[in-house]
Each structure stands twice: as structure tokens, then as C-alpha cells.
Amino acid sequence: MSHRTPAPGDTRQAEVAVVGAGAAGLAAALALARAGVPTLLVGRHAPVADGRTVALLDGSVRFLEALGAWRERIAPHAAPLAVLQIIDDSGSLFRPPPARFHASEIGLSAFGWNVESARLVEALRAEARVAENLTLVEADAAACTPGEAVSTLALADGRTVEARLVVGADGARSPLRAGSGIRVREWSYPQGAITTILAHAQPHRDVSTEFHTRQGPFTLVPLPGGHRSSLVWVTGEGAARRLSELDAADLARAVEAQAKRMLGAMRIDGPRGRVPMRGLSVGSPTAHRLALIGEAAHVFPPIGAQGLNLGLRDAAALRDAVTEAFRDGRDPGARATLDGFARARRLDASLRSAAVDALNRSLLADLLPVDALRGLGLLAMSTIGPLRRAVMREGVLPRLNAPELMRAGRGFLDDRR
Template identity: 60%
Template sequence: MVQKSYSIAIVGAGAAGLSAAIAFARDGFETVLIGGLDVRRDGRTVALLNGSVRFLKALGVWPAVAPEAAPLETMRIIDDTGSLFRPPPVSFSSREIDLDAFGWNIENATLVEGLAEAARDYEYLTIITEQAKDFRAEANRAIVTLTDGSEIEANLVVAADGRNSQLRRIAGIEAHTWSYPQTALTAILAHNREHREMSTEFHTRHGPFTLVPLPGKRSSLVWVTSPKQAERLAKLDDEALALEIERQAHSSLGAMRIDGPRGLVPMSGLSVDRFGAPRLALVGEAAHVFPPIGAQGLNLGFRDVASLRDAVVDAFDDGREPGSPETLRQYQRSRDLDVRLRTAAVDGLNRTLLTGLLPADLLRGAGLLALSKVGFLRRAVMREGVLPHLGAPRLMQDASAA
């Protein structure tokens, strides 16, 4: 039995799903968010790049979470592979592209809590904590069946239900998955020295070892290494693990201590051939999964949401339905190239670290050397990394965009 009809139903209450719910409710679409919150703290943070911060400002969320975030003013890359072709360290300053910061680093759970708090204030947004168990598309609507047996009707359903998306599977959208011989150890650290708003990424033979600023003398760690090494590290007590991290960081931030929970994340990837099906659009990890390299994951998910919002608003302005085929085609066009290019870039960088082959080392080293010496190339890469110049969603162009 249909409980209620909505313009848009979002399934999944993570950061991508919550932001989608707020974005559509903000524009006056009758919206329902389906799913329970997961705010477990596991040492993971997200580096919100400038475009994502603009998006959160437009949604009215940023002022509430900004005090818990630290700016990333400098990004430093150090080749620590032991290769014969090691380039010198390369640093990128946000001021080179006229930004105060490339982005801001914040704990995942803190961001989700802030989005959830903002979502409760919207007149056009209903929140249902039941889980979705089924989906079917009909001629002019979609039906989402909940675990309690009730049904939700919507013109468009947004699947934000993660890498194991049930809606994606039901809709018959094929997902291509792969794994890497790596595991990421995540943790929150306190340290003796100031990080000076600098993110430091050591490229090691097992993957990147990255320290990203948090407020105060604190940083988040993403240590990508072999599964065996990650398991060994995870078994250490806090004092022994902090000492291992300090050694791997070459004591760049002084003595360290563990200042929060830890996590272990197997490294994997996922891509899809299409970002939608009749009455259904995929966003976030339902559409793409990245290893935690280059701050692409959630930033790309927010770009999905902002692009889908543009397609829905354009459809409304043209007298079309949110879930119309043309809306979904516009969304597909807006995401296809962006996602594929970034998937290839992150995958390629990670694999060059793992190969140990001299040609791959030479290519990677030459690339870093070119970035350090060629000014216009550096600036172009920095701008593209923060926010693509062409095709940027409207809410990421200007925090006050309609």
C-alpha cells in the first residue's frame, strides 16, 4: 500500500544522500529521505575540496561544521619509494590559484552529523528511518518498498545506498569492481609540531602514506600498505603504533600519539556503465568507488548530487518531470567523462606505485618534476583537482547560486 507520494525519494542517509535530500528540499521539491544514519567514528576523514565547500555553503550546512574542519593551504608530495628516479619533493600552494585553501579536512562522522542536523529543518523534507528493500519503475512513477512493508511513490528515486547498492542491482545496472593488494589504515593523530595547514603525501612502494591537517596539532592518517603490514599495525597498542607512524613520516610532525579510533579499509574500486535507469539515478558510492587517494571519493559524490540537482531544476523549468528520460540523459552526460577520467587517474597513479618497474617510476617521476618546474601546468592541474573549470554544477560555482 502506497504510504505517500513525493517528487523525489533518496535512498541512503550517508553524506551523499543527506546532501541530495537537502538540495532538493531547498529548491521546493517534495522530498523523502529513506535510511538510518551511520555516524560511527573509525578514524576516517574527508578532504572537502573548494567546490564541495561552495556546495555545502549553498546548502547552508558549512557554517555549522566549519569549526571542526582544518584548511588545506599547501599540498606536498614526497617520493619515498626508493626509486632511482626519485624527483625532489613537490609543494602546491592554494595561493597560486588565488584560493585561501584547496579545501578543508573534517571527520566523516562530524560531517554526516552536521548534514543530518540541517536536514531536520526543511519543510519539504520527510525523513524515514526504515530501510528500502525493493524498487520498481512504472510508466510515470517509481515505487520503493520499505522493510515494514509500506511503499513510497516518487517521480524520481536517487540511489545513494553505497557501494553494495541494492537499488543498482535491482535496476540491472552492472557494476565493474576490482581490488588492490592493499589495505588503508586510518587514524586520528596528535603531534608535537604544527602542521601549518599542510597536507603531506609520501609515495611509498606499497601506496601513499598521507597526513592531512585537522584543527590544532592534530592530523588524520591514511596509510595505504600491504594487507599483511596493515594487519600487523592494527594489532599494535596505541604507543607502538604512534611510534611506527612517526618513523614512516620521518618525524616531520614530531612525536605522535593516537587521538581517536582507528580503521582498516581494504582498497578497491567500482565503476558503472550508466548512472541511471528508468526513474532512478545513482550518486556517490552507488556509482563509483575510489581508493582513498587524491581526495576524490566524496567530492565526486557531491558533484554527482549537484549535477543531478541541476538536471532536475532544468527539467522543472522546461515543464518536464524530475524523473523524465531527458533529465536522466542530462545527468548521464554531466557525469560520464568527469568520473571516468578521475577513475583512470587515481587507478593509474596507484598502480605505478605498486609496479616497481623502472619505466613506471620514470614516468611518475617525470610527471612530478614537470609539475614542480612548469608554472602554467601546475596551476592547471591544481584548478582541475579542486574543481573542473568546464561543466561545474551551479551550486559549486557560487555559494549563492539559485
């Protein structure tokens, strides 16, 4: 194992080069390296500090456990999401009663676990520093030139990297995607999202609560300790801007009122941010010797805990495709290797994108037929047992083409602690 930093002018070679040091890129690089694939991780560490957390669903937790990052580095700082509660606060004539979904109904102790994004990234980074078959290259990629047998990455500091497959995990404004010719569709919503961390007087009891308002979802997600939660407040663009300009005390009072004081008095207990509400999809997540994962391949508004969980499924699925080719002596960057990955990821991303988009637009529509359909759907999920359980299972982890390291029955304890 060697983690020597190459000198300027060096050319480093590997089977796979992952570009991007966020959670998706780190997870992909770790998964490939632990499967015995010589891998380079290219990118500088960029700490997350805007009050965002991530609700890691059960499949993502299984993946992180397989990578060795979960039990000691993340689990002690994560809160279980044992119950999901949805409250229609839209003012609709067809407003259904609050719906509560219990993880125990599908045999889980929690649907997922909520952790601060910065802690997740640092945990993966710590594992990457000591992983066999993984070399960290602390530099930005300036350009990528795909060749017949390898692709060449030119780094901003003058060094070069050669790999048979380049993985673009370089974010929503991905330079690798932009240079690849991959077709992109982008859209936006007339909304913004406020994110922060709250302390509150009443315990959350491991219940994640989502209010469906006419401006978008308002979500409180448990954090460890019982009296802290993360906030994602989706509202109109102007309202989001005004909220972001409030001082801490006034913002806490606004959150408390919007939450119907269900958690008592609140105060701001961490950094905060304002997130644009936009989406992005690609015609294909692959090009010649290139695979895109995470936000380089799809961008979601912060609704429904789909964004990073989908990115981790990208990483786990890519690991399956590449390691199968590597073990069989086939080219991990060849089109035949990437075609199956591309088909499965397109389907997963498009289904999740459509669901998030439909929910958000249904709240904004303010049309009686749309309100009626949304209300009937939530009522059906609340009262029809088989449908209820099927929706919960699919929300936690799609069963079709689930990546190997995310599947149930891999010997993990059901209690993720």
C-alpha cells in the same frame, strides 16, 4: 512543512525519493528540497566511527555553503589545506625532489578543508531535520519497482513510497543498483588502508603531506588546533592487517617512523579502521526512473580525496538536472532529464578513477620506465607554472560542466570561515 513519521501501511508520495542517509544522500536531498522540489529521504542514520575524515575541496565547500551546512555547523571544526606537499619515498632512481603546491597560487585561501566524516554527516542531518520540502523516512528500502509514471519503494517496515525519480545513494553494495540491471565493473588492489586520527608534537602549519611509498600513498592531513592530523596509510594487505592489530603506542611509533618524524612524537587520538582497497564503476549511473550517486555509482580507494568530493558533485549535478525539469513542468524521472546528467557524470567519474588507478599502480609497479614517467610528471608540475596552476585548479574543481552550486563567483567569501 511536515516531518511526520508515516504509520505502517502508509504510502508517501513525492517528486523525488533519495535512498541513503550518508553524506551524498543527505546533500542531494537537501539540494533538491531547497530548490523547491518535494523530496523524501529514505534511510536510517548510521554514525561513522572509524577515524575517517574527508578533505572537502573548494567546490564541495561552496556546495555545502549553499545548503546552509558549512559556516556554522562544519567550518569551526575543519582545518584548511593551504599547502599540499608530495614526497617521493619510493626509493626510485628517478625520485624527484619534494613538491609543494600553495593554494594562494590559484587565488584560494585553501585547496579544501579537512573535517571528521561523522561531523559532516551530522551537520547535514541537522539541516535536513528542519528543511522545507523534505520529509525524513527512518527506514530501509527493501525493494524498488519502477513503473511507467512512478517508482514504488517497499520499505522494510511495511510502508511504501512513490516518487517520479528514485535516487540511489545507498552505498557501495547498493541494493537499488543490484536490482536495476545496471552493468558494474569491480576490481581490487593487493593493499589495505589504515585510518586514524593522530596528535603530534610539531604543528602541521596547514600542510597536507603525502608520501609516495612503494606500497602506496601515506598521507597526513591537518585537523583543527595545529597539532592533530588524520592518517590514511595505504600499504600491503599483510602489513595493513599487522598494523591494525598493534596497540595504540606501537601504532603511533610506526606512523612516526613512516612520517620521518616530521611532526615529532605522535599518539593515537581517535578511532581507527582498516579499509579495503577496491574500486567500482558502472556502465551508466541511470536506469528507468533511477539515478545513482556517491558510492552506489563509483568506489575509489582512499587516495587523492576524490571519493566523497565526486559524490557531492553527483548530488549537485543531479540537483541541476532535476530542478530544471521541475521548473519547466517536465518529468524529473524521464530519460530526457537524466541523459545529460549521466553523460557528464560518466566522464567525471572515469577521468578521476583513471587518475587514482594510474597513480596507485605506478607505485606498485616497481618498473624503471614507470618510475621515470611518474618522476618527470611531478617535476613538470613543480617547475612549469601554467601547468602547475592548471593541475591545481582541475584538482580542486573541474571547470567543464561544474554544477551551479559549486561554481566560483556565487558571492561567497574567499575565506570559508
